[in-house]
Amino acid sequence: MKALLLAIVLLGPLAGAGREPGRELDEVARIASVMVDGDVCKRIVTPRALEYMFKNDPHDQWLAGDNYEVNDEAFIAVKKTLIRLSRLVPFPCDVNLWMPVAGHPDKVRIVIRNAHELSQFWTWGALYQDMIPPMKQVLESGRRVAVAEKPGWVSVLAPVYDSLGDIVALVEAVTETPVDPHENVK
Amino acid sequence: MTPFLLLLACGLVARGNQLEATPEYLRPDPFGGIVPADRGAGGFSKALKLEGARGGHVSFHLVVKMSQPGPYTLTLRSYPDQKGLQAELFREWFHFTESNKQYYPDALIPVQQPYHSEMPEPDNRIETQTAQAFWVDFWIPPDAAPKTFQTQAILQAAGETRELNIQVKVLPAMIPNDDVLLMDHNSYGTSWLADDYPALSKKLGDGFFRSDEFFRLLHSYHRIFYEHRGIFHQLGYGHAGKVGPEFAPAIEGSGRTRHVASWDLYDRHYGPLLDGSAFAGTRRGARPIPFVYLPVNPEWPASFVNFGEPGYETEFVNVVSEMERHFREKRWTGTRFELFFNHKKRYMGFPWDGDEVRFPADNRYFLEYGRLMKKAVPADSPVKFVFRADVSWDMEQQFKDLAGVVNMWIASRDILSWLPQAPATLRDRGDVIWYYSGPPEVTQPASTITQFALEGWMRGVGGFVHWQTVSAGSDPWFHFDGGGTALVYPGDRFGIAGPIPSVRLKIQRNAVEELTLLASFARRKPAEELKAEASRLYNHTTPAEWWNARPAFTSQPTYEWSGTTLGEAAKPALSHLDHIDPDAWARVRQYVMRLAADGNGEK
Numbered sequence: 001m002k003a004l005l006l007a008i009v010l011l012g013p014l015a016g017a018g019r020e021p022g023r024e025l026d027e028v029a030r031i032a033s034v035m036v037d038g039d040v041c042k043r044i045v046t047p048r049a050l051e052y053m054f055k056n057d058p059h060d061q062w063l064a065g066d067n068y069e070v071n072d073e074a075f076i077a078v079k080k081t082l083i084r085l086s087r088l089v090p091f092p093c094d095v096n097l098w099m100p101v102a103g104h105p106d107k108v109r110i111v112i113r114n115a116h117e118l119s120q121f122w123t124w125g126a127l128y129q130d131m132i133p134p135m136k137q138v139l140e141s142g143r144r145v146a147v148a149e150k151p152g153w154v155s156v157l158a159p160v161y162d163s164l165g166d167i168v169a170l171v172e173a174v175t176e177t178p179v180d181p182h183e184n185v186k
Numbered sequence: 187m188t189p190f191l192l193l194l195a196c197g198l199v200a201r202g203n204q205l206e207a208t209p210e211y212l213r214p215d216p217f218g219g220i221v222p223a224d225r226g227a228g229g230f231s232k233a234l235k236l237e238g239a240r241g242g243h244v245s246f247h248l249v250v251k252m253s254q255p256g257p258y259t260l261t262l263r264s265y266p267d268q269k270g271l272q273a274e275l276f277r278e279w280f281h282f283t284e285s286n287k288q289y290y291p292d293a294l295i296p297v298q299q300p301y302h303s304e305m306p307e308p309d310n311r312i313e314t315q316t317a318q319a320f321w322v323d324f325w326i327p328p329d330a331a332p333k334t335f336q337t338q339a340i341l342q343a344a345g346e347t348r349e350l351n352i353q354v355k356v357l358p359a360m361i362p363n364d365d366v367l368l369m370d371h372n373s374y375g376t377s378w379l380a381d382d383y384p385a386l387s388k389k390l391g392d393g394f395f396r397s398d399e400f401f402r403l404l405h406s407y408h409r410i411f412y413e414h415r416g417i418f419h420q421l422g423y424g425h426a427g428k429v430g431p432e433f434a435p436a437i438e439g440s441g442r443t444r445h446v447a448s449w450d451l452y453d454r455h456y457g458p459l460l461d462g463s464a465f466a467g468t469r470r471g472a473r474p475i476p477f478v479y480l481p482v483n484p485e486w487p488a489s490f491v492n493f494g495e496p497g498y499e500t501e502f503v504n505v506v507s508e509m510e511r512h513f514r515e516k517r518w519t520g521t522r523f524e525l526f527f528n529h530k531k532r533y534m535g536f537p538w539d540g541d542e543v544r545f546p547a548d549n550r551y552f553l554e555y556g557r558l559m560k561k562a563v564p565a566d567s568p569v570k571f572v573f574r575a576d577v578s579w580d581m582e583q584q585f586k587d588l589a590g591v592v593n594m595w596i597a598s599r600d601i602l603s604w605l606p607q608a609p610a611t612l613r614d615r616g617d618v619i620w621y622y623s624g625p626p627e628v629t630q631p632a633s634t635i636t637q638f639a640l641e642g643w644m645r646g647v648g649g650f651v652h653w654q655t656v657s658a659g660s661d662p663w664f665h666f667d668g669g670g671t672a673l674v675y676p677g678d679r680f681g682i683a684g685p686i687p688s689v690r691l692k693i694q695r696n697a698v699e700e701l702t703l704l705a706s707f708a709r710r711k712p713a714e715e716l717k718a719e720a721s722r723l724y725n726h727t728t729p730a731e732w733w734n735a736r737p738a739f740t741s742q743p744t745y746e747w748s749g750t751t752l753g754e755a756a757k758p759a760l761s762h763l764d765h766i767d768p769d770a771w772a773r774v775r776q777y778v779m780r781l782a783a784d785g786n787g788e789k
Binding site for chain 1: 374375376377380395421422423424425426427428429430431433485489490491493494530531532533534535536537538544545579745748749750753
């Protein structure tokens with residue numbers, strides 16, 4: 001945890017990262033906070049899927065995954081915005097959408113991933129995972145945070161707001177240098 | 187010699203060095219016994235009589251037993267003056283399996299003769315080892331003379347010589363070259379190759395994935411499965427649409443200008459597979475692979491940023507049209523190119539399930555991609571494109587709703603079990619129907635792997651897919667996970683730049699050869715009679731017992747079904763396959779050989 005915290009740089013603008021990709025990702029993340037519609041994000045995952053997400057059946061290990069469903073119109077609308085945001089930079093970049101889990105403040109879930117299959121945080125295959133401290137920080141403070149925990153990786157996390165002004169999600173603008181063209185082709 | 191002295195002498199021999207054999211379904215352990223899972227009526231023998239049909243293999247385990255550590259030499263005499271029969275010798279690696287702390291032989295290391303080594307085998311590191319097993323393959327070429335061949339295996343150790351006589355009776359019957367069903371071996375991406383071949387990837391560094399050695403390695407995986415009467419699939423993209431560079435042509439531009447920029451890596455990867463040259467010199471001959479995944483997914487070749495807009499259709503149609511032209515110009519017309527969607531919503535890349543649709547609303551995406559494909563591919567193209575769907579929950583409805591759009595189905599084994607009419611219905615309209623399976627672990631009886639081919643034949647499907655077959659775990663040699671996702675092993679450890687086979691892969695090959703021969707007898711015996719007898723001999727069932735009754739819950743929407751009740755509904759038929767006894771396939775094989783002998787070579 002100490003190492004992770006050391007790797008976190010509070011932004012405003014991005015300071016201390018010392019890397020051009022970090023600065024450019026910060027700009028992407030800043031724009032994402034304006035462009036990504038938190039109300040639409042809230043409509044992506046269905047209530048039914050959220051209900052099943054925490055159900056356990058010792059005889060059915062795929063229960064939650066088999067019942068995961070989304071509203072495709074909302075998903076597509078937000079995904080298109082995320083793809084466009086990733087194209088603001090000249091290097092391979094993904095902008096992923098993460099959301100907190102209502103009733104489970106210690107958990108967070110990824111909702112949309114993109115074509116480079118990059119994320120510094122996602123546990124492959126997980127529907128939800130333990131809250132990541134820098135994400136908690138973004139959700140609570142509304143300030144962007146850069147994380148360079150894994151060698152060669154930079155992520156900038158930024159809040160997503162709904163029409164009430166509440167932070168309902170966050171984006172992860174992420175790149176890896178160099179990108180491994182074979183990773184996650186599975 | 188008095189009877190007493192004779193007994194004493196026999197006792198001394200028994201405690202010294204021995205050369206013995208076991209049938210292929212009885213795997214030896216490193217201590218002179220049979221692995222617990224395979225123990226049955228049979229055991230070790232000091233002489234061997236085998237019989238087989240032409241165009242196929244006969245196999246067995248040859249076992250060197252030594253009561254004292256020391257060097258030995260093993261020789262398998264070939265047939266220098268007898269046309270045809272070809273012998274291959276493999277050392278069996280004993281894997282220490284973590285789940286039950288036992289040793290099982292599985293990986294097969296090709297060895298040259300005479301084979302010189304010592305007991306215990308140094309690299310296998312089993313201090314108390316007293317027995318080393320070898321897999322012997324006899325290939326019976328199609329033009330082999332139908333007669334009985336004699337040979338010997340010879341063990342020399344501690345100044346003693348032991349001989350084991352081997353008799354192979356070649357029947358006039360011929361195993362058809364085209365199998366009764368296809369055995370597919372699936373895999374994902376190529377990153378694992380760098381891990382499995384560390385010496386090669388280290389030597390080539392950053393250039394590994396673009397090197398000739400890399401492509402030779404890829405082709406060697408196709409070859410080993412082809413040589414074992416199977417096929418190999420490698421999916422080349424991820425759940426959010428990332429495409430491995432060697433799985434797709436490089437593309438550039440967007441909208442109207444999107445086009446193929448380079449075929450270099452694609453052609454180096456697929457060219458030899460699609461024209462068959464990758465299989466030159468194999469016993470089955472140089473033939474194109476029958477099926478291959480396309481790299482097409484919701485993010486390639488059209489960017490999802492334009493999904494639903496004219497630009498998406500333009501990008502998709504233009505690039506797929508270029509692909510069709512390229513394949514046509516290359517005359518790659520012997521392979522079926524599969525449009526296949528592997529993604530699931532739960533992996534957060536796209537908003538619909540391409541794989542195993544559970545929510546029927548997702549089927550409209552299949553209709554849309556079917557429309558795009560029709561627009562991209564000329565109706566009279568000699569290039570064969572198929573639309574493949576791997577299906578489970580909603581498959582019965584999909585068979586109806588997607589008729590004429592999807593024409594290749596990989597079906598859930600469980601759900602197929604209550605749809606006995608489906609295979610014939612799909613076949614009759616020209617669709618491909620296979621089912622999904624996975625390799626059994628080594629801890630199960632060796633005969634277990636024979637069930638998949640038999641089940642496919644009993645159910646009337648055209649093939650089956652082992653979903654993952656090249657992932658042997660981080661340490662298959664000393665801390666084995668059981669091999670539920672591997673039927674071949676990386677040869678790197680033994681200085682081989684390619685995969686090596688397994689006992690299970692060999693048994694599977696032999697079974698499908700024999701099943702293919704059995705199915706060919708349908709010309710002189712009703713197929714249903716052949717199936718009934720094979721079923722009876724295999725696991726004491728009738729053909730009807732390979733099917734289940736339709737469960738009541740199928741009247742509910744598929745998204746209301748539960749995995750637990752689905753599993754319960756599939757149990758009655760599948761319970762007959764839960765434990766296959768070690769001699770199960772041996773009984774079927776005996777039946778096949780009897781029919782082959784009775785048929786006097788009828789083909």
